Amino acid sequence: MARQLGHSHGAVRNAVLTLVRRGEADQSGFGQPSFGANPRTAAAAQAAVISPPGTHAPRAQAATARTTIPAAAAPRRTGPIRRAGGQLYHPRELADLPDVEALNRLRDADVPVLLYGPPGTGKTSLVEAAFPDLLTVAGDGDTTVGDLIGEYTQADSGGYVFQYGPLVTAMTEGRALLIDDATLISPMVLAALYPAMDGRRQIQVKAHKGETIKAEKGFYVIAGHNPNVHGAILTEALSSRFSVQIQVGTDxxxxxxxxxxxxxxxxxxxxxxxxxxxxxxxxxxxxxxxxxxxxxxxxxxxxxxxxxxxxxxxxxxxxxxxxxxxxxGIKKIAPLTLGKQIAASAARQPPGSPGPAHRGRSR
Structure with a gap:
């Protein structure tokens, strides 16, 4: 549909999803769903329905609003923020702004950010608090191009369907994408990400008929780097893609x-x-x-x-x-270790009860 209409994949997908929400088209499957016409589709095609003002993507509205506010006059979000998993995140100061606000401004300006620091300092927590629409790729030495872009998987019918990866989903839906532990991923794999981050703002899915995927407004990449983790290498090619690099330590x-x-x-x-x-x-x-x-x-x-x-x-x-x-002041502390086995018979006795030998003499 996107190729025939000459529009981007994401724009067509969003339009079809709108028809599905109105009951004017049908959807089946998830991940890479199929869409089909229903009895109401023909009537829907007779006249265009324009969404009224204020009903477009909240991400685009927020971006426009924030970039028009001077930094000194911007509201400061200093209270705890509840992340998607329910945990609270406590904002910290970054460039005279709450860190979540600073990251959102960088996203609005499409300035990629690399967060670096030891594991456990809150890098992922910060990104989750800043971007509720976040998708995450947990990087390691086994991460493949398919893990980013997608690959063919077997369907219930026995055939194979192409399942898009988080990079394509983030691009077509205009979402934020965190590449966690990016420096553990092979540079050859990361190279598949770069065309989406530079001026091209698109990638080619060679495994799926050479399809071209264009990034929608709001698409944003942020990466995490643990310098002291074995095997983590920050290459020049990766570093140069992230204009802002922020050290994260424990508060x-x-x-x-x-x-x-x-x-x-x-x-x-x-x-x-x-x-x-x-x-x-x-x-x-x-x-x-x-x-x-x-x-x-x-x-x-x-x-x-x-x-x-x-x-x-x-x-x-x-x-x-x-x-x-x-x-x-405790004189001796050793790592938490299992001790000797607890006797089952002793474990069942109430405190102060006679032991087995005493019971034998009483008989």
Whole structure:
């Protein structure tokens, strides 16, 4: 339909979806659905129905509104933001703006962003809070071009259908796309992404009849990079595609505000300083501190401390244990470990009941 009409894939798809919502066309299947006419389609074609003002995509409205507001006069969203999964995100300052607002301004201006920093510092959380329409690709060494663009999959009927990937979906629907751990993906695979990000704003799906996919307004790419993860390589080709690169670290003041044990926050801050000096390779980030808080609430302080030491890399574990022992005053803490087996008969006895030998003498 797109080729015959001479319009973009996304524009035609949106028009057909509008017909489906009005009951003037039928849809079957998901991912790459099929559309068909129904008894109401012919009547719908007799006259064009123009959507009234204010009913277009909210993303386009928001972009227009924000870019006309001077930075100094823009509203500052400082309160917690609920992410799609229900978790709260607490905005941080970036370029004299709340970070979520800064990212939205960069999206409006189509300036790709690379977020870099240790795992667990909140890179993904920030992107999810900023862009509710987000699609995510979790990158690793096994990520293929098909994982980005799409590939043929077997249908229930036994035949094969082409299933579009998240890159095509984000382009045709004008959505944000996060390439998480982008530097773990092969440069040859990432090259499939670049034509969508530059002035061409389109890609060619060679696996699907050479189809050309054009990016709709609102399409935006953001990437995450963990510099210290084994195998993560920030190539010049990848770096040059992201005009803005933002370092993300743990906000220890936020950790205190979230009522995480101040002693453990102090330990994490001191270990992070050692990492900056090159003396250590690991320090607890906000993710580990929140995990500590949850574990402490369930299993108690000693178990939470033991677990914090246990999740540290083996080469840094002794230094982490020493820091925790110094901060808490507990003389000995070892990684959380299973102990000896609990006897089944003893486990069933109430406290203070006579043991098996005593019962035998009483008989």
């Amino acid at each position: 220890y003041d936020l950790a205190l505000a979230l009522r995480i044990d101040a002693r453990i926050v102090r330990v994490a801050r001191n270990l992070a300083n050692q990492v900056d000096l090159g003396e250590l390779g690991w320090a607890p980030q906000l993710r580990e501190l929140l995990s500590y808080q949850r574990t402490e609430a369930v299993l108690g302080t000693n178990a939470a401390l033991a677990n914090l030491i246990g999740i540290a890399p083996s080469e840094d574990r002794d230094a982490v244990a020493d820091a925790v022992i110094t901060a808490t």
